[in-house]
Amino acid sequence: MCGIAGFLSATPISGDQGARIRAMLAAIAHRGPDGAGYVVDDGFAMGTVRLAILDPAAGLQPVSDESGRYWLCYNGEVYNYRELRETLVSLGHVFRTGCDTEVVLRAWIAWGPDCLTRFNGGFAFALYDHERQELFLARDKYGKRPLFLARHGETILFASEMKAFLAVPGFRFEQDPQQLAAILGQWTPLPHQSGFRGIESLPMGEWARVRQGRIERFAYDTLSFAPTETVASEGDAIERIRERMTDAVSLRLRSDVEVGVYLSGGVDSAIVAALARELTPHPLSTFSVEFEDTEFDESAEQRLVAEHLGTRHHARRISHADIAEACPDAVYHAEVPAFRSAFIPMFLLSQRTREAGIKVILSGEGADEAFLGYDLFKETLLRAAWNELPEDVRRSRLERLYPHLAHYGPKDIAAVTGLYHQFSAEKMPGLFSHELRFQNGQFSARLLNAPSDPFAEISALVAGSPEFGSMSAVEKAQWLEYKTLLPGYLLSTQGDRMSLAHGVENRCPFLDPSVIGLAASVNLRFDDGFTEKRLLREAFRDRLPGAVADKRKFPYRAPDAAAFAARRPDYLDLVLSESELANLPFLNAKFAQRLATKVLTRPAEEVSTKENQTFLFLLSIALLDRFFVRRHDLGQAGISNALPPLQRAVDLREEAAPHASQGNLASLT
Amino acid sequence: MDKIRDFIENQFLIEFDDSFPEDSDLFKEGVMDSFGYVQLIRFLEQEFDIRFTEQEMTGDVLVSLVQIRETVARKVAARAAG
Known part of the structure; x- marks a missing residue:
C-alpha cells in the first residue's frame, strides 16, 4: 500500500x-x-x-x-x-x-x-x-x-x-457549503465530492487524462446488479458462494508479509477469518475493537470466533476517553465530515495492529451491500409493498425488522406504522429507498445557513446514470449504497484513511467483482430477504460458532455524543463558543449551539440518532476548519511531515x- | 395549547416563524423521525390525558403543528363531552 x-x-x-x-x-x-x-x-x-x-x-x-x-x-x-x-x-x-x-x-x-x-x-x-x-x-x-x-x-x-x-x-482550503449540504443530507460525499471548494475526488470506476491544464474524465465501469450466472438451486448457490469466497480470500492473501484479519463479531468478518485460517500456513492474527460501553461491545462474539479458529487474538478496548482523545487526529486523517464516531476506534485499532507487526489485514466490508445485509434493504422491500399488504403482515414484518430497537417494541409499533405510511410512496424521484435516511439528513442540513437543496446533486447523479432507471427498488438501494455510504464512509473515513494513518493496508474479499456478480445472481431468488444474508450464512454455517452464524446484523457503532459529554475535551469550545462558531460563517450558529448544548447535557437516552449524527457532523466540520482552513494545531494531529x-x-x-x-x-x- | 408548540420547538430544536410556519409538514421537513414521533405521541397522551387510535397514529393527521393542535383539541373536547 x-x-x-x-x-x-x-x-x-x-x-x-x-x-x-x-x-x-x-x-x-x-x-x-x-x-x-x-x-x-x-x-x-x-x-x-x-x-x-x-x-x-x-x-x-x-x-x-x-x-x-x-x-x-x-x-x-x-x-x-x-x-x-x-x-x-x-x-x-x-x-x-x-x-x-x-x-x-x-x-x-x-x-x-x-x-x-x-x-x-x-x-x-x-x-x-x-x-x-x-x-x-x-x-x-x-x-x-x-x-x-x-x-x-x-x-x-x-x-x-x-x-x-x-x-x-x-x-x-475552503469548505464548500454546497457540498456540505449534500454531505449532511446523504451522510457522505458523492463520488466526485470532497467537501472542499475546488477539490474533486476522482469517482470510482473512472480515469482521467490531464494535459495542458485540462482534465477530461472517462467512466470505464458501470454498476450493475443483473445476474451474471445461472444458478440452478439453493444448494448450487451455496456451493458457488463457498467457492467464490474462497477464491476471493485466497487472492487477497497474496502478500510477502503476514496478513491478519479484523474481527467485528459479525458473520462477515468471521467468514473471512475462517477462510484465511484454512488458507494460511502460519497462525492467523486477528484484531478487534472492544468497548467499555456494553451497548456497543461485541467482544463475546469476537473471542468466540478467535477461540473457535485458534487465532492469535488482539483486542483494543475503547473507552469514552479514548474516543474524545483520538477524535481530532482521526478527523484530520478522515479529511471529510463524519456522521458518526465509529471511525475513531478504527484509527486506534490500526495503531494496535501495526504495533503487533502486521501491515495487511482483511475485513468483512462489502458483504452487506452485496448480499443485502442492511435493514435498509428490508425497509425498502416493505415500503415498496406497503400499500398492497394487509395490516397484520405490515406489522409482523416491522417487528421482524426492528427487534433490537427499544422504541420499536409492540407498544410503539403503531407509531412506526404511521411513519412508514408517510414514506410508502416515492417523493424524491429515484431516491425512494433512502428517503427515511435522507429525512434525518434534512435535520443535519439545518446546521447550514440557508442550505442549498441537499439532494439536488444526488438527484442529478441518479438521473444522469442510464443504468439506474430500470433497476428494482432494492437494486436502486444497492446502487446508492455503492455510491455513497460504502465509498464515502465505510471504505474511506472508517477504512482506508484510518488503517493507512498507521501504515496498515486493508483488503476486502467481499468487494471481489465475482463475489458481487454471484450475489446479484442469487439475492431474493431463494428467500424473501427478511433473514439477511441467509445464503451466505448457510454457506459457512459449519465452519463458524452457531451464535455467530445466526447472529442478527448488529451495526458497528461507537458511543457518539455521550463520549464527548463524559470527557468534555477542550476542543468542544469549537462548537459551544460563539466566537469559535463565528469562524464558520456558513453555519447556523444558533442551531449549532443549541444542538451541541442539548447533546452534551441531556442523558444519552434522550438524544436521538439524528441529533448524535448532526453533532458529529458539526464537530468534524469545526475540526476540519481548524486543521485545513485555519491550519491551527496541526502538530496536535500527529503529523510528522518527515519524508520516509x-x-x-x-x-x-x-x-x-x-x-x-x-x-x-x-x-x- | 402552546405547550405543544413549546414541546416541538424544544424537542426538535426548531422555531416556528415566517420561514417555518406552523402548517409545515414535520416529516417532510426532516424535523420528525420515528424516535421523535413516539416521543411526541407519548407527550400528547400524557399531557392532555387522551389516547390516539391506531388510525390516527398511522394516518396523516399528526404531521404538522396545526393538525396536531386540531386533533388534540377535538379529542379533549370529545373527552369533556363524553
Missing part, C-alpha cells in the same frame, strides 16, 4: 519542484513509511510513499518502462496480477520485478485504459507519458483507494489524501542522461 501525489502544470513552474513533491509526499508519509521516490519533468512531478508488501526489495517507485517514456506511481493492489503477468508475458512483455506495480505499468502500455476492466483489486494510480507530457489518473471500480484532484492556478494537483495539498505553496527514506529520485530534465538508465538505475539512496 502506498500514497501518491503530484502535479502537472500547463506553464513552467518557478521554485524547486523536487522540494515541492517531497513536501507533498511527507504530508502523506503515514501511508507508506517504508520508502519514498519521485520523478520530475518540466512543470511536472509525482511520487510515491511506499508500504512494501510485494517484492519489497524490487518494488521501488516510480517505475518506468525501458524507454523511459511511461512512469507509474501506484497505490493499491491488483490481486490478479499473476494471471495478468502471464498474459502479458505471452504477448512478449519482459518483466524485471515480481511486483504488481510493474504489471499495472505494462498492462497500460499493452492495452491503454482498457486494462482497467481487467484489474481485480483496489487501486489508484498516476501514469505519466513523458513523450506527450500527459498524465493519466485512474481509480478502482468500487472506490477502495482514494485519489483527489485540485486546480491551483495553472497547475493540476493530485494526491491520495488532500492533506498533501497543505504542502503546496499558496494553496488554500528516499529510495529513488529521477529528473527527466537532465538531458545528458539516457532514458533507459533513468528508468532503471537512478536510485539515489
Whole structure:
C-alpha cells in the first residue's frame, strides 16, 4: 500500500519542484513509511510513499518502462496480477520485478485504459507519458483507494489524501457549503465530492487524462446488479458462494508479509477469518475493537470466533476517553465530515495492529451491500409493498425488522406504522429507498445557513446514470449504497484513511467483482430477504460458532455524543463558543449551539440518532476548519511531515542522461 | 395549547416563524423521525390525558403543528363531552 501525489502544470513552474513533491509526499508519509521516490519533468512531478508488501526489495517507485517514456506511481493492489503477468508475458512483455506495480505499468502500455476492466483489486494510480507530457489518473471500480484532484492556478494537483495539498505553496482550503449540504443530507460525499471548494475526488470506476491544464474524465465501469450466472438451486448457490469466497480470500492473501484479519463479531468478518485460517500456513492474527460501553461491545462474539479458529487474538478496548482523545487526529486523517464516531476506534485499532507487526489485514466490508445485509434493504422491500399488504403482515414484518430497537417494541409499533405510511410512496424521484435516511439528513442540513437543496446533486447523479432507471427498488438501494455510504464512509473515513494513518493496508474479499456478480445472481431468488444474508450464512454455517452464524446484523457503532459529554475535551469550545462558531460563517450558529448544548447535557437516552449524527457532523466540520482552513494545531494531529527514506529520485530534465538508465538505475539512496 | 408548540420547538430544536410556519409538514421537513414521533405521541397522551387510535397514529393527521393542535383539541373536547 502506498500514497501518491503530484502535479502537472500547463506553464513552467518557478521554485524547486523536487522540494515541492517531497513536501507533498511527507504530508502523506503515514501511508507508506517504508520508502519514498519521485520523478520530475518540466512543470511536472509525482511520487510515491511506499508500504512494501510485494517484492519489497524490487518494488521501488516510480517505475518506468525501458524507454523511459511511461512512469507509474501506484497505490493499491491488483490481486490478479499473476494471471495478468502471464498474459502479458505471452504477448512478449519482459518483466524485471515480481511486483504488481510493474504489471499495472505494462498492462497500460499493452492495452491503454482498457486494462482497467481487467484489474481485480483496489487501486489508484498516476501514469505519466513523458513523450506527450500527459498524465493519466485512474481509480478502482468500487472506490477502495482514494485519489483527489485540485486546480491551483495553472497547475493540476493530485494526491491520495488532500492533506498533501497543505504542502503546496499558496494553496488554500475552503469548505464548500454546497457540498456540505449534500454531505449532511446523504451522510457522505458523492463520488466526485470532497467537501472542499475546488477539490474533486476522482469517482470510482473512472480515469482521467490531464494535459495542458485540462482534465477530461472517462467512466470505464458501470454498476450493475443483473445476474451474471445461472444458478440452478439453493444448494448450487451455496456451493458457488463457498467457492467464490474462497477464491476471493485466497487472492487477497497474496502478500510477502503476514496478513491478519479484523474481527467485528459479525458473520462477515468471521467468514473471512475462517477462510484465511484454512488458507494460511502460519497462525492467523486477528484484531478487534472492544468497548467499555456494553451497548456497543461485541467482544463475546469476537473471542468466540478467535477461540473457535485458534487465532492469535488482539483486542483494543475503547473507552469514552479514548474516543474524545483520538477524535481530532482521526478527523484530520478522515479529511471529510463524519456522521458518526465509529471511525475513531478504527484509527486506534490500526495503531494496535501495526504495533503487533502486521501491515495487511482483511475485513468483512462489502458483504452487506452485496448480499443485502442492511435493514435498509428490508425497509425498502416493505415500503415498496406497503400499500398492497394487509395490516397484520405490515406489522409482523416491522417487528421482524426492528427487534433490537427499544422504541420499536409492540407498544410503539403503531407509531412506526404511521411513519412508514408517510414514506410508502416515492417523493424524491429515484431516491425512494433512502428517503427515511435522507429525512434525518434534512435535520443535519439545518446546521447550514440557508442550505442549498441537499439532494439536488444526488438527484442529478441518479438521473444522469442510464443504468439506474430500470433497476428494482432494492437494486436502486444497492446502487446508492455503492455510491455513497460504502465509498464515502465505510471504505474511506472508517477504512482506508484510518488503517493507512498507521501504515496498515486493508483488503476486502467481499468487494471481489465475482463475489458481487454471484450475489446479484442469487439475492431474493431463494428467500424473501427478511433473514439477511441467509445464503451466505448457510454457506459457512459449519465452519463458524452457531451464535455467530445466526447472529442478527448488529451495526458497528461507537458511543457518539455521550463520549464527548463524559470527557468534555477542550476542543468542544469549537462548537459551544460563539466566537469559535463565528469562524464558520456558513453555519447556523444558533442551531449549532443549541444542538451541541442539548447533546452534551441531556442523558444519552434522550438524544436521538439524528441529533448524535448532526453533532458529529458539526464537530468534524469545526475540526476540519481548524486543521485545513485555519491550519491551527496541526502538530496536535500527529503529523510528522518527515519524508520516509528516499529510495529513488529521477529528473527527466537532465538531458545528458539516457532514458533507459533513468528508468532503471537512478536510485539515489 | 402552546405547550405543544413549546414541546416541538424544544424537542426538535426548531422555531416556528415566517420561514417555518406552523402548517409545515414535520416529516417532510426532516424535523420528525420515528424516535421523535413516539416521543411526541407519548407527550400528547400524557399531557392532555387522551389516547390516539391506531388510525390516527398511522394516518396523516399528526404531521404538522396545526393538525396536531386540531386533533388534540377535538379529542379533549370529545373527552369533556363524553
